[in-house]
Amino acid sequence: MGPAPVAVAADAQSEQWHLPAMKAEEMWKVSTGEGVKVAVVDTGVNPNTPALKGKVLSAEVPQSVSYKATQDYSGHGTSMAELIAGSGKNGTLKGLAPGAEIVPYRVALTGLDEAEARKAPHLAEILRAIADSDAKIVNMAFGSKVDHPGVREAIKYAHDKGKLLIAGTGNDAKETKFTGYPAAYPYVVGVAASDETGTVGEFSQHGNYVDLAAPGLDIPTWCDEKFRSYCVGEGTSISTAIASASAALVWSAHPDWTANQVLNSLIETAGRDWARDDPSTYLGYGLIRPRKVLETKNFDPGPADADPLARENAVGLLDDEGNPVKPSSSPSTGPSKGPGRTGTSGSDSDTDGTSAAASGEDSSDNTTLWVTLGAAAAVLAVGGGAFAVIRSRRGA
Numbered sequence: 011m012g013p014a015p016v017a018v019a020a021d022a023q024s025e026q027w028h029l030p031a032m033k034a035e036e037m038w039k040v041s042t043g044e045g046v047k048v049a050v051v052d053t054g055v056n057p058n059t060p061a062l063k064g065k066v067l068s069a070e071v072p073q074s075v076s077y078k079a080t081q082d083y084s085g086h087g088t089s090m091a092e093l094i095a096g097s098g099k100n101g102t103l104k105g106l107a108p109g110a111e112i113v114p115y116r117v118a119l120t121g122l123d124e125a126e127a128r129k130a131p132h133l134a135e136i137l138r139a140i141a142d143s144d145a146k147i148v149n150m151a152f153g154s155k156v157d158h159p160g161v162r163e164a165i166k167y168a169h170d171k172g173k174l175l176i177a178g179t180g181n182d183a184k185e186t187k188f189t190g191y192p193a194a195y196p197y198v199v200g201v202a203a204s205d206e207t208g209t210v211g212e213f214s215q216h217g218n219y220v221d222l223a224a225p226g227l228d229i230p231t232w233c234d235e236k237f238r239s240y241c242v243g244e245g246t247s248i249s250t251a252i253a254s255a256s257a258a259l260v261w262s263a264h265p266d267w268t269a270n271q272v273l274n275s276l277i278e279t280a281g282r283d284w285a286r287d288d289p290s291t292y293l294g295y296g297l298i299r300p301r302k303v304l305e306t307k308n309f310d311p312g313p314a315d316a317d318p319l320a321r322e323n324a325v326g327l328l329d330d331e332g333n334p335v336k337p338s339s340s341p342s343t344g345p346s347k348g349p350g351r352t353g354t355s356g357s358d359s360d361t362d363g364t365s366a367a368a369s370g371e372d373s374s375d376n377t378t379l380w381v382t383l384g385a386a387a388a389v390l391a392v393g394g395g396a397f398a399v400i401r402s403r404r405g406a
Contacts, residue, residue, distance in 0.1 A: 021101040022240045027206050028225035028252060033301050034106060040304045043107025043258035045265060048094050049145040051136055052087030052152070053121075054079055055114035059088060059237055061096035061103050066112045072139045075131040079114040083121050085232035086247065087114065090151050093229070093251035094258065103230060103240070106255035109262065113145045119152070133192075137164035141171040146261055146269070149254040150177040150198075151247035153190030162195055169197035174261075174269035176201060176254050178246030180215035187215075189327060189335060194219040196323040199273060202293055203227060203249040208281065210292045214246060217335075218328045221294040221319060222280060224249040224256065256300040263304055264311070271311030274318040275303045 023029070047067065057066035057080050068080045082088045089103075091112045098104030118130035140148055141164070148168065168175060175198045180190035193200035200219045203211045203226025210216075211227055226249030230240035253276075261272050278286075280296030289295050303309055317323065327335035 022230040023098055023101065023104050025228075025230045025240075025242065026104060028229060029104060029106065031206060031225070032106065032299070034104075037259055037301050037304050038108070041107075041259045041263040042109030043095065043105075043255065043262045044109030046107070046110045046147065046258040046262045047113050047143075047145040048107075048110050048147045048149055048254055048258055049113045049115060049140045049143070050087055050091050050094070050149045051115045051117055051133070051140075052082075052090055052149075053084045053119050054082040054087050054116040055091045055112060056080065056082045056085075056088040056237060057114070059092065059102060060100040061092045061098060061105075062088070062112065063097075063099075065095050065097065065110075066091065066114055068114060070113050070143065070145075071115060072143075075115060075136045075139045077116060077129050077131060079116045081116070083235050084119065085235045085237060086119075086151070087116070088237070089231035089243070090149060090247060090251040093231070093248060094149065094255040106252055107258035107262070110255065110258040113140075113143070115140070117152070132160070134158070134160040134164040137161070137168050141168035141173055146172075146174060147254050147257050148173055148175045149250060150175065150192050151250045153178060153180050153193060155188065155190070157191055157195075161192060165192060165195045165197055169269075172269050174257055174272060175199065176250055176257065178203075178250040179217075179220050181211075181213045181245050183215045184212050187217075189217060189219065190215055194327055197317070197319065199253065199319070200294065201246060201250045201253045201298075203244065203246045204293070204297060208297055211244065213244075214292070216291045218289075218291060218322060218325070220291060221289075221322070222253055222276065222298050223293040223296065224252040224298045226252070253298055256298050259300045260303050264309075267311050268314045270317055271314055274312040274316070275309060276300065277318050278312075279303050279306075 055066055057068060071079050092103035092105060094105045095107055095110040095112050096103040096105040097108055115136045116130055117133055117136065118127035165175060177193040177198050177200060179193045179200045179202050180188050182188055192198050200221045202214045202220045202223040204223045205211065205227040210223060226246055227244040228242055229248050231243035233239050233241040256276060257272050260275055261267060276298055277295045279299050279302035281299050282296030284290060
């Protein structure tokens with residue numbers, strides 16, 4: 011995860027500023043995410059933490075892709091699961107959608123030896139298995155520089171099966187421009203990270219594949235695989251989990267909606283001070299605010315079969331000048347400066363403004379966790395330092 015090396019208080023919830031900022035208590039009167047299953051594709055999920063007992067549906071993972079799905083060797087996947095659906099029991103993390111359930115999947119990430127990595131299922135296999143399951147949301151808090159045709163096809167397959175796919179955009183924007191997959195694939199919701207003021211993290215990767223922003227700075231996650239204490243973390247991994255939980259809240263309240271309608275409702279209600287048809291390269295369509303959907307009776311989610319990201323999917327990837335970006339198809343030979351964590355804003359004020367003033371704040375805590383997808387290297391969205399960035403247009 012790349013958290014700051016500072017353990018939080020015994021009551022981790024006291025550090026979860028995004029819950030009151032997003033008015034979670036008010037939302038839970040309407041929806042807790044009950045009835046929605048979220049597939050967490052990550053380092054594995056420990057089902058025995060106080061926050062996750064009884065919430066991890068390991069028996070629903072197909073045997074072909076179940077390799078050590080409930081053995082988390084870094085604490086990252088468990089942190090994501092708790093941020094989504096944690097019970098908060100005994101001072102642990104409280105998920106934004108505490109009524110949701112988690113289906114765990116493990117991909118080969120940094121920390122596994124070569125023999126172990128070979129046994130882990132490929133991301134494409136996992137995505138196809140999820141597509142054929144009754145999980146509704148796919149949480150992917152990792153990224154890669156490489157466009158894998160097999161993964162791209164599996165993403166499309168999962169989308170066609172009605173799944174909502176959500177991924178972090180990456181965390182090393184301060185050091186290098188990076189286009190991160192799976193966030194940059196068509197039909198995947200790319201999530202950036204922001205702080206309590208609604209300001210995007212300096213580390214958060216930007217581009218026209220950023221679709222939404224969510225809280226991603228100064229939020230507790232497990233310090234390591236020992237599960238003894240939480241540390242303050244930051245990155246797009248966190249924002250991805252909070253975006254997935256937001257979708258679970260909405261889908262639980264409107265079980266007859268499609269993935270397109272859930273996403274469209276989140277886009278329509280996102281906090282922004284720019285035109286809906288002129289999304290930001292840093293915050294996409296804005297700061298996620300599921301409360302705005304839940305509090306509106308008879309909310310119109312739009313047509314069931316209309317893709318809210320159709321414009322982005324048709325245009326393809328663009329650089330900051332609006333020029334087409336040719337995706338890399340050559341596997342990386344090892345960890346280089348890839349994206350770290352991305353962060354999002356948890357601010358849920360009734361105003362649509364977003365800070366655009368730059369500060370000089372910097373942080374040297376910018377670590378990455380690499381993931382092996384076939385022969386290529388990928389990185390978990392983590393790492394950090396935050397400050398305000400000026401929004402720029404995506405271009406058409």
